[in-house]
Amino acid sequence: MPNSRCNSSISVTDPAGPAAAGDKLVQALLLPFDSGVLDRPDRAFLMRGEAAPPLERWRSILTCEQSFRPAFDRLRAAGYDAVERLQGRFPLGLFLLTKHKGESRAGMARAWTLLQPGGTLVCCGANALGAASLEKEAAAAMGLDGKLAKHQSRIFWFSRRGEDMPPALRSWLAEGSPRPVAGCGLVARAGCFSPDHVDPGSRLLADSLPAELAGRGADLGAGWGFLSSEILRRSPSVTAIDLFEAEALALDDARANIADSRASFHWHDVCAGLPETAPYDWIVSNPPFHEGGKADPAIGQAFIRAAWKAIRRRGKFLLVANRHLPYEAELRRCFRDVALIRSEAGFKVYLASNRVDRIGGRP
Numbered sequence: 001m002p003n004s005r006c007n008s009s010i011s012v013t014d015p016a017g018p019a020a021a022g023d024k025l026v027q028a029l030l031l032p033f034d035s036g037v038l039d040r041p042d043r044a045f046l047m048r049g050e051a052a053p054p055l056e057r058w059r060s061i062l063t064c065e066q067s068f069r070p071a072f073d074r075l076r077a078a079g080y081d082a083v084e085r086l087q088g089r090f091p092l093g094l095f096l097l098t099k100h101k102g103e104s105r106a107g108m109a110r111a112w113t114l115l116q117p118g119g120t121l122v123c124c125g126a127n128a129l130g131a132a133s134l135e136k137e138a139a140a141a142m143g144l145d146g147k148l149a150k151h152q153s154r155i156f157w158f159s160r161r162g163e164d165m166p167p168a169l170r171s172w173l174a175e176g177s178p179r180p181v182a183g184c185g186l187v188a189r190a191g192c193f194s195p196d197h198v199d200p201g202s203r204l205l206a207d208s209l210p211a212e213l214a215g216r217g218a219d220l221g222a223g224w225g226f227l228s229s230e231i232l233r234r235s236p237s238v239t240a241i242d243l244f245e246a247e248a249l250a251l252d253d254a255r256a257n258i259a260d261s262r263a264s265f266h267w268h269d270v271c272a273g274l275p276e277t278a279p280y281d282w283i284v285s286n287p288p289f290h291e292g293g294k295a296d297p298a299i300g301q302a303f304i305r306a307a308w309k310a311i312r313r314r315g316k317f318l319l320v321a322n323r324h325l326p327y328e329a330e331l332r333r334c335f336r337d338v339a340l341i342r343s344e345a346g347f348k349v350y351l352a353s354n355r356v357d358r359i360g361g362r363p
Contacts, residue, residue, distance in 0.1 A: 024151040026052040029094055029124035031150050032157065038120065038146075044092035045114060047107055051078035063090075067248035069269045084248050084267070089116045097125030097134055103191030104134055106176020109169040115160040120145065122157040141168035178253050181224075186257040188224040192250040193288070198226055201347045202286050205320035206230040208342045208349045215281030218242040218310065220270045220303050221288055225254030225263075231284070232260045242277075244268045271302040279312035286320045301330045308334035308355055317352040334359050 026049070032038040046064045049055065051074045055062075059079060065086040066072040075082035093111045097104040104125070111121050123138070125131030131154040135147060138158060147156040165173075178187035181196060188195035194202075206227055214237030219228045222243035231238060243258075244266045245251040251265055268275070270287075287303040289296065300321060307317045317335065321327050323346050331338045335352035342349035 023052050026054040028151045028153040041091040045090045047095045051075045069246040091119045093121040095123045099129045100191045102175045105172035109173040120159050124155045126153050142166045188253050200345050201320045204347050216240045217282040218280050220244050220285035224250045225257040229258050270306050274306050274310045282316040283307045284318045304330045319350045
């Protein structure tokens with residue numbers, strides 16, 4: 001199941017590319033301080049942020065929460081104090097709203113719990129992602145201390161007044177908790193990929209699994225664990241499965257969904273390659289295909305190369321993808337035997353085996 005690569009608020013279209021769009025959002029986020037409306041304290045947190053150049057002058061005072069592993073790694077590489085989950089109390093919080101309204105509301109509520117009494121939370125989101133409606137909801141829930149508009153985005157802020165959480169925020173916090181997924185007995189939370197139903201691609205891949213699946217395997221882009229749970233339920237000869245997922249929140253839900261001791265969970269960016277391990281007997285994947293707001297086939301192609309490198313000589317690799325995505329050429333570059341085994345409902349399922357010795361001149 002695809003990981004949540006489009007969770008970040010930096011997912012708006014910009015002619016100069018997603019990096020430029022992200023820089024503009026961060027510039028907007030910092031506008032209340034650059035314009036002198038708010039004072040910058042000596043300590044603050046940032047939720048859902050990226051290592052954007054406009055943020056550089058804030059680096060020394062920020063603790064950055066980022067549950068999406070590629071963005072977390074970029075923050076660490078740029079010298080930021082990055083954590084998977086924030087703890088403690090701060091005088092100031094910065095929050096980049098995401099495209100998922102439920103996730104953004106839950107994020108504002110949890111950010112409120114991280115503020116000292118009297119502390120301020122500054123939120124910023126793109127107009128195209130519904131920031132104006134979130135601003136109105138925040139104003140109705142607890143009142144705003146101020147608001148601005150810049151770079152096709154909305155910036156608004158409010159303070160923590162006392163220890164009692166406003167009732168609306170309590171409901172927002174609950175909204176971000178894992179909830180039952182229709183028709184499968186599993187749970188997922190807002191902001192993760194397909195949190196309210198099993199996506200058709202994952203369902204099709206699960207229905208295409210070979211009956212003789214056995215031994216050690218991996219699920220690349222495991223999401224909240226639907227595909228792995230189906231494999232473990234159907235295949236008693238499977239001895240172990242490693243779930244690799246870039247979104248830590250989705251991986252938390254996968255842990256809740258899969259109690260089987262054969263499963264291991266890895267917060268990992270598959271595009272960076274898999275950790276060194278004994279070769280897998282089989283690998284399955286429903287890779288993500290968005291980086292920010294646009295389709296990026298290079299992500300799925302990187303997943304294919306990661307599978308090629310990690311699978312045993314004659315291991316089986318099963319991949320599902322939207323019909324329009326150009327993955328077959330990369331599969332044939334990495335594997336000698338590639339078969340299209342299912343094609344329906346806008347998706348294709350490939351079975352690849354007999355990996356080549358080299359791709360692109362690399363051993």
